[in-house]
Amino acid sequence: MKKNCIAMLLAGGQGSRLYALTQNVAKPSVPFGGKYRIIDFPLSNCANSGIDTVGVLTQYRPLQLNSYIGSGQPWDLDVADGGVYILPPYQSAGEKGSWFSGTANAIYQNMAFIENYDPENVLILSGDHIYKMDYADMLREHLEHDAACTISVLQVSMEEATRFGIMNVGEDGFICEFEEKPKQPKSDLASMGIYIFNWKKLREYLIADENDPNSSKDFGKNIIPNMLNAGEKLWPYRFDGYWRDVGTITSLWDANMDMLSTTLINLYDPTWPISSRSPICPPHFTGENAQIIHSIVTEGCEIDGTVENSVLSSAVKVGTGANIIYSVLMPGAVVEDGATVEYAIVGENTVVHKNAHVGAPPDGTDAWGVATCGPNIEIREGAQVPAGAMIYTSEEV
């Protein structure tokens, strides 16, 4: 069945800069913002933008991602023609199977999936961004300008521009140059890693790139520069809403803290729901000694301590007299009586035993950082986990 536009979501690799949090799960299935996992944002954006066919490309620990996405029903993506598909690397007859060697190669290896739907356009998404975006509006601009590729860009400060892929725009408004992390940026338009390609064009470039032994098979490094060099029309789609890359511990923690403000990103907006697959738990219970200030709390939680400026996912337990300050507690985390968790991320089902202390407030030094405890571990009674620590196993503390 022919589709105007389908989406391919690069759920990617391990997300190694999230360390302990991605030991057993791919980055897109890391819990986020109380109710969500990171992948809920691009999937919900697709559903809200009227894109009903999404291929999710992953090659790292797909089990949890697979069971999380399931039939795609939570995002209304369980449709008859289309839907959401997990696309792992695979073997074909007569060939050795191979891992995805780059973002472009991942799409190349799944050309058969795309051709099934014979789309006019293909939307390429990344699985580690938090934002609400109407892809239909981006597609409209893409078609209006008859572009081979439209790249979503965000205005950043000139200092920040040195950390991004920067698009330089010519007088006609089209992109004339692309620079990866320029030392002397000429423009402040940063690529958000969201592309819409005309499929026929992209197909040509993917095949050509695949045959280039020197290519690293990457959209940013190869496909986009090749298209620019060949004189294709690349249009910048200017996005001015909330957008965060959550590829590092600090940025993940920061973006979680942003969820406490409805002015940065409004998740209560009924016209653009971010959907998730959530377990059905009873409402959260606040006990006699609960004190909850400027925080978000999810169903299934039982709270009898102090919670300030924090994000609590489903079924978190906070014991009597425990303190949770500027922290992110992932689903099922338990903080026992008298324990303190501050400026920290605590992974799924991890138990912080009585009177333990995780993390510390910023002290102004460069050495300070957010403390992180991976999933399914135990922080023993009375233990001290210093600021910036990265705990993988129960034995470390």
Next chain:
Amino acid sequence: MKDFHGIIFAYHASPELRELVSVRTAASLPFCGRYRLIDFALSSMMNAGLRDVGVIMQRDYQSLLDHIGSGKAWDMSRKEGGLRILPPFGLPELHTGNYSGTMEALNAVGEYIRDIPQKHVILLLGNLCANIDLTKAKLQHLRSGAPITAICADHTPDGLHHRYVVGEDGFVKTVLFDRVGDGEGLPSLEGYIIDKDLLLSLMDRCKALNLYRFHKDGISMYLNEGGKMGVFVHEGYASVIRTVNAYYQANRDMLCSAKRSQLFPADRPVRTKNHEGVSTYYGAHAVSRRSLVADNCIIEGEIENCIVFSGVRIGKGAKVKDSILMRRCVVGDNCELSHVISDKACTYSAGTVLTGNERLPIVVPKGSTV
């Protein structure tokens, strides 16, 4: 276990539930922040492996239909069988009143019951607030050899109920109707496991004699003729919701951790229709004590001893005590509410003061603006 079929009675709307049942039946009363009463019967059946379940309705069932949909939330949306909604279809044409009794309700869907492929039928009330281990009850029913097993409570509930006096052999000796308070025998939860053939024969005999009551006609007839009836005692929380006070009390019971864990045990989860959700946000001056709060709320004021459903907003300086706020209620700044049962989508303008009391909570009907 494919030998059991479920029937849930969801047509009751007793007048003692007042405004709460003006738009729905008791089975679809919102409960404990995110559930509907019928979730307990459906989940008890689901957790015991039942997938074919008929839900008997009569009128005002739009809210219930909305809630249960295809039965997917309870794995009861199946290729064959699954959840079936049963409005009346076997009644004389001019029948316009309410069902006079459970036998009449069963006979109104008699054709459906006749076509049940399973050998045993489990009957439960849609307004029963209890998480019953039906896996255990099924086994006990099969082992007892009796063609009917009554599900009873391990403690005496408030209000009128029937009691079963059990003999030394473990079978029911007599039934005592309309009791209040403790006494001889075990209080009935009006749930049964019954062989389909026996159910049909009782239905047919009652129909022929123009009798319509399940207990006072059907069960008495059976016991008087020396029929064998086993008893399964449900251990844990149970309440049949027939009055505003019972509804108010049952909700408030859930603020007690021990009772809550009896109704929501980890190994027998209670399923319900899933709503889209964001976590609940507590503002800089929020206070929340001894309360249950669902997702999607924004709480800037104070709540104490409250049950708060999804999508509720509580303004700055507002104080809400001992109250139930159903979905999408908006409590303006500096309001003071106590002992209020606020139905869905009520709005309280800033500064409103409403005070009910323990025995007489104020019921504010759906969609009111105060």
